[in-house]
Amino acid sequence: MRKIGFSQIIIFLSFFTAALILGIGTAYLLLGGLELGDFRGIVLVVGALIFVYLYAIALYRLFLRLMPLQEGEIPEHSRQESIYHIYLLFYLLLFYPIMRSGLPPAPLMRVFYLALGARLGHNTYSQGIIHDPPFIQVGANTLIGQNTLLIPHVIEGKRLAHYPIQIGNNVTIGANAVLLAGVNVGDDAIVATGAVVPKGTQLGSGEVWGGVPARLLRPRQGRHPK
Structure with a gap:
């Protein structure tokens, strides 16, 4: 540090x-x-x-x-x-x-995060903590669950960096999930409760991910994991 x-x-x-x-x-x-x-x-x-x-x-x-x-x-x-x-x-x-x-209600926290530079789409709310709001972009109709952490910074010893986190439309991020730097979540995807999504992971549209570290649990409709 x-x-x-x-x-x-x-x-x-x-x-x-x-x-x-x-x-x-x-x-x-x-x-x-x-x-x-x-x-x-x-x-x-x-x-x-x-x-x-x-x-x-x-x-x-x-x-x-x-x-x-x-x-x-x-x-x-x-x-x-x-x-x-x-x-x-x-x-x-x-x-x-x-x-x-955790005291302000979700609608007030939405305004607070927008004021700090986060880009949040229409009807998108966070019950978690958005670190480094200028590096967060979330689409419309997305829910970020209780105690979820979005962490776009990298602090590893003396290494210091920021890589944006992008989340699409109609996404559900379960409670206590953690999304690390450079994660990209496609539209209609779901991140399960307690999942830890490693740095740089790309989640496709409609996919369901969960676990520690997070892995694909259910592919987009009509597709099957290899």
Whole structure:
């Protein structure tokens, strides 16, 4: 695992401080003059927290727009490594706790993942954790089950890389499944509960996969496994 540098920490703290100042200031301006009685303190704190996150997401998206995080291998001591570490601080300190908590309902998590850069089709929802949302693309009418993990990054010793995960339309990903970097799932496919799909695996349309590591359990209708 590579060490995050002091300069990346300072840059992240600058963004976070800006989000704090803007969020607290906005909450005070919009809510400070309201007659809230005994709930004034609670409303102001909750409002400030919401606005801080909204500004943090906006600054995170601006950062990635100005300095995109590219797919593929990330060389040591490169500009991409610095970008990744700043992105990682946003993710670990601000966004991952919300994903991990399991408290927001699926419709709100859909909005949250879209805000973080995931591409989710119409009527697609996740009850699991989507790591690295900019590297996730999911089609329409797809369900990602409870506690499922989509992990498009590769961290192996000092090796660091991102390979997108693509999931088609009308796909069902069972609870507690794990999809690793570079996995491609075709339309109408099913990944069974608890399956672990290895890096780079290609699942064909209509196929059913399961197991650890995942293997083809049932081929597309009209086909038979070799």
